[in-house]
Amino acid sequence: MIKNIIFDYGDIFINLDKTATNRELLQLGISDFTPEMISKNQAYEKGLITTDEFVDFYHTQFPKATKNQLIDAWNAILLDFPKHRMEFIKNLAKDNNYRLFILSNTNDLHISWIQQDWGMELYTEFKNCFEQFYLSHEIHLRKPDANIYEFVLQQNNLQPEETIFIDDTKENTETAASLGIHTWNLIPGKEDIVDLFTHKKLLF
Incomplete structure (x- = not known):
């Protein structure tokens, strides 16, 4: 479960x-x-x-x-943040049925751009949906190295078999899976995070 x-x-x-x-x-x-x-x-x-x-x-x-x-x-890599995804994560956080985390390879330039483009109010609202908001440049670890997943598991007392990790990069999900974490290698443009519970319904 x-x-x-x-x-x-x-x-x-x-x-x-x-x-x-x-x-x-x-x-x-x-x-x-x-x-x-x-x-x-x-x-x-x-x-x-x-x-x-x-x-x-x-x-x-x-x-x-x-x-x-x-x-x-x-x-230039950074584009838009669709509103339906914001509503999805807000509702998920509000329901409080799962512990929610962000784990992202990113850098200060990208986060600064996002904060300016979104505005700090929206950025903070999004960030507050998660128990922990792990950014690689802040924790000095990066995917797909196994130690970044081990860090998140250990820091938060998470059991791999009770955890799912969702990423669009196969290399990242493969490492997580090797540690016993359930994964979804989401394909952008063909799949959307809002369909999580349909796509992975057997896990939930």
Whole structure:
């Protein structure tokens, strides 16, 4: 029986355009991520380097691009937050039948954009629907590493067999499943989080 629901953030609640950042970076002359860039990206997602250090790194690599252009390109992935998903999570929190958590790979630039785009009132209302709101850059861990799931389980006394984790990235759900957590690898554009109890009705 499911007692705990752990949600990813992007493409579960807020829509993403995962190719947008690469398209924007390409226009700035950045055609591919080198191993050093990938390492910096992951370090930034873990909060191991600051936003200034992250932007400065790319600006040093590509001095023809302004820092604002780099920031805009990085945030181009972020789209809208459909209202029906907000209503879904508000009602779920109000019913209080499950312990609700967010577990997201994200960074300070993205969260700052969301707070500004949504407004702090809506952002806070959304955040308050969850018992814990785990962002990778704040807890210094990132998916799909097993230790991030173990951290959430241990911190909140959760039993894997009583927990479902929902994410749009298969690699992330596979690691969670290897720990005994139930999973839903949601396919954006074909499935929607509001259909959770229909799609996974056998678990509930």
